[in-house]
Amino acid sequence: MGVPAFFRWLSRKYPSIIVHCLEEKAKEYNGIKIPVDTSKPNPNEVEFDILYLDMNGIIHPCTHPEDKPAPKNEDEMMVAIFEYIDRLFNIVRPRRVLYMAIDGVAPRAKMNQQRSRRFRASKEGVELVEEKNKMREEVIQRGGYLPPEGIKERFDSNCITPGTEFMDNLAKCLRYYVADRLTNDPGWRNITVFLSDASVPGEGEHKIMDFIRRQRAQPNHDPNTHHCLCGADADLIMLGLATHEPNFTIIREEFKPNKPRPCALCGQMGHEIKDCQGLAREKQGEHDEFADTVPVSEQEFIFIRLSVLREYLERELTMASLPFPFNFERSVDDWVFMCFFVGNDFLPHLPSLEIREGAIDRLVGIYKDVVHKTGGYLTENGFVNLERVELIMQAVGVAEDNIFKKRKDDDVRAHNRYSSNDMDNRGVKRKAEDSDSEPEPEDNVRLWEEGWKQRYYKTKFDVDATDDEFRKKVVKSYVEGLCWVLRYYYQGCASWKWYFPFHYAPFASDFKDIKGMFSDFEKGTKPFKPLEQLMGVFPAASGNFLPPTWRALMTDPESSIIDFYPDDFAIDLNGKKYAWQGVALLPFVDERRLRAALADVYTDLSPEEVRRNSLGSDVVFVGKSHPLCDFIRELYFAESHEATEIPAELCHGIQGILNLDEDPILPDKPVESPIPTLRDISSNNAIGIKFKDPQYDDGFVFKAVVLPGAKIPNKVLKPGDWEQSNRGPWRPQLGFNPNRQQAHLGQSAFRKLKGGQYSNAPPPRNYQQGNYRPSQRDHYPQNQCEFYTFQE
Structure with a gap:
């Protein structure tokens, strides 16, 4: 999900969903x-x-x-x-x-x-x-x-893409x-x-x-x-x-x-x-001059308990006096759907909805207010009711002007606080060269000023905001996207070829008359092949992972698709501070032009490249003692090599279709190690075979319900656990850094040593008794600290 702040927001609002994992460590005796x-x-x-x-x-x-x-x-x-x-x-x-x-x-x-x-x-x-x-x-x-400098070649992480060696x-x-x-x-x-x-x-x-x-x-x-x-x-x-x-x-x-x-x-x-x-x-030792200097610390793991999140959501989403029966499972699906508006991997988020500004809380509040007018839920089994969604969007649209003005006011106040804290310990303003701050990017849209919609469409889309047909085109594509994403989450990929063809989203207030904007997706679309996808997602600098004649299409000035591979491109910060948060203004790949160009070089593929460019199958493995092992072994030695269903009783009720693997791992057949430092498996006990998921009948729809016979886990939340989630949107918090001996904004917590002492430094100068409330208390033995948070 394209929302870096989402998990941080979720874990703060619903802290009891998280527990730390206990990990048993290997022991060592006499060097073994x-x-x-x-x-x-x-x-x-x-x-x-x-x-x-x-x-x-x-x-x-x-x-x-x-x-x-x-x-x-x-x-x-x-x-x-x-x-x-x-x-x-x-x-x-x-x-x-x-x-x-x-x-x-x-x-x-x-x-x-x-x-x-x-x-x-x-x-x-x-x-x-x-x-x-x-x-x-x-x-x-x-x-x-x-x-x-070593001669070590830089690892190009782009190789972590299907189709590469x-x-x-x-x-x-x-x-x-x-x-x-x-x-x-x-x-x-x-x-x-x-x-x-x-x-x-x-x-x-x-x-x-x-x-x-x-x-x-x-x-x-x-x-x-x-x-x-x-x-x-x-x-x-x-x-x-x-x-x-x-x-x-x-x-x-x-x-x-x-x-x-x-x-x-x-x-x-x-x-x-x-x-x-x-x-x-x-130097730490005789041969330490060029040793690695990075301290290695093992990362710890946490569990996120969705059963507990469901408890929180049940409390938050339950509504009384509805004109229709309340269904918690349906309300969960609507909550999932509303989260798409603040960002996902397939659509840009709406300009007026930001996680850090409490956008999800705002959407939930609107949802509970408007649901009486909608007459029902927004979604069902992954399908969207656009008429009801429009009511939600229009309610957001009414508030857009105030949202943008408040965002600007908050930014100004935060900037002023940072500036007032940009002092040394003697209260003297630091010199500019001592500051880590960078100049703010110029904002030509100025959403907080009158005429913001006109400037937005002119700046981002290079069209006049009075061009209603263009705005409808953007909204229609976004509506299609919402339907595609929800279907993807609940039913699978509805179309392999659909995509949102713009870099920016429309405004919530643009969602008018959307009921008839979407009917269904084109049937029978198929995915790209692996090397085709590489041509669609790689820059020319990663062309070494492609066959030579394919690579040439990325660099040859005469290539018919050379425009897909710019040497450089602009990044629009779009109101953000860092480049990684901005919008990369890359040209969209035209699938028809790409396929036409590749048609001339397909014959150049080697047999190995043809194999890597083909689509494969899942493989299932079991050991000798597994009930399914003998069944699979018999398939390899049977005269008939037809696809066979897994007997459910042999595999915990799991079902699917088995097909023989061309190069199988078989019991008692040695397995050669592909890594020189690891030994071969001379006495192999494993067996592997191709696996295909059970197939649906035509018209099958996944039912988004709790299955009959399912036992709902016991509730774990206590009355005090609700306090955190009921505090409303999180605001900028005061942080106290004992090392700098001054208060500053931007950190989520200040540290208090056990026993009530604030390290060797005084408390924050604007500390007031009663303003600090304990968050989920995580204890770190290495510094003996407890973490607390501050809310204005």
Whole structure:
């Protein structure tokens, strides 16, 4: 979900949804490491049935970590991925299924965001190299010291895209990893493992959701299955709620803002590259001169309990005296839908709705006021009632003018506070060169001034705001997008080719007469092939991952699609402070022109490239002791090789269709290690076979309901837990930094030492007794601090 602030807002408003994970560590005796026995009961006092891994959230931090030394080569990257999965398996300890899903070819609506990210990554990489070279020269001229530059080639994270050799190798390595763990780890002995690699179309989290939806539709599905999904994206919270499974938990790394990062020039901590002085660090040992200087700390994990979030939402969304029966499950779906307006991966957020300004609370308030007029819910099973949505949008539209004016007033007040606190300890204003502040970007739209709508359309779309037909065109595309996104979350991909063809959203007040703007999506659309997607999302700088003649289409001035690959592009900050928050003004790829250009180079593909450009299948693995093992083994040795259904009784009620793998992993057949530092599996106990989800009948609709027989978890919230969620929108908070010995804005909390002392510094100068209220108290033994928050 394209909302970086969403999880922060959610965890503050509903703090009891989060609990810290207990992780049992391996022990060491006489130099021998004793691994954790994951077959034993879970130390978190909850037993999970299925662990789903959205693998891209694992692959990225393992291949190019931000807070520790990067792996030296691809083999080390693969080992880091294995170790990360091991940690998650140890914490969660699933008893039935492990499902690993890697992003495959995405719907076109997602490809535009991927294109923006990859072009940005390439641009930032070039800028970083230029900055490093410039700063290195300046530091050396000043007589500073810098470690000699290594010859190591920069890792291009754009290779983490379907169709590349890297992703193909990752799939091979994961097959080996699964076989090894099924053979050697007692905690894996009875686990069914699904691997959906990058050759299988679909985003990882949506392949997982499709699996859940299809299994729920089977007669043998256990309605009390306890799901645990790993991933850091905020949309996983929405997707988990959308399943209406009562036992759903998300595990993710604990979010720690402002984590220290090493200087990209000298590798030392405590400063950024622009402040590097080239000071030689103190040697810690005889051979320590060029050693890595980044302190490595292991990231901790948290559980997000969606059952508790449902408790909060039930309290917040329940409405009395309705002209129709209240249905909590329907209201949850409406809440999920309303969250789309503040941002998602497929549509830009509406200009008047910002998370930090309490946009979701505002939408919920409007929803509860207007629902009496709508006569029913906004959504049903992933389908949108546009007539009712228009009532919500018009209510937001009425307030837009005041929202923009208040936003400006708040920004001015915050700026003034920052300025007043920009003093040294003697109360003297700091010099400009001592300040980290940068000049504010020029805002030509000025939403807080009369005529904001005209300026917005002229500046962002280069059209006159009086052009009603154009505005309707933008609104129509946005309405289609809302219908597409909700269908994607509840029913699967409604169209592989649809996308929102603008960089900016319309205003809420533009949503007029939208009822007839959408009917349905084109049937039978198909995903791109992997190499085709690479051509649609890669900048020319990443063309080395493509075949030579395909790559030439990105760089040859005579190429018919050269305009798709600009060397540079503008980033519109669009009211934000940082470039990563802005809008990358890239041209949209014309699918017809792209396919026409590729038609001339398809014949140049090698057999290996043809294989990487084809679409693959999921694979299911089990060990020798699993009830399904003998059944699969018989399929490989049977005379008939037809697709066969899984007998539900052999696999915890899970159903699907099996097809023979061309290069299978089989019991007693050695598995060669693709990583030189890891040994071959000589006595393999695993078996693998292709898997296909159960197929729907034509016209099937996923029912967004709690299934019959499901037991709702016991409620855990106490009366005091409601106080936090009832405080309304979060405002800027006062932070107290003991090291600077002064109060300042911008931090979420100030630290108080246990016992009531404020470190060695005085309390904030504008501290008033009674203004500080405890937040969720997290204790950190290393500094013996409690965290409190302040609200104006």
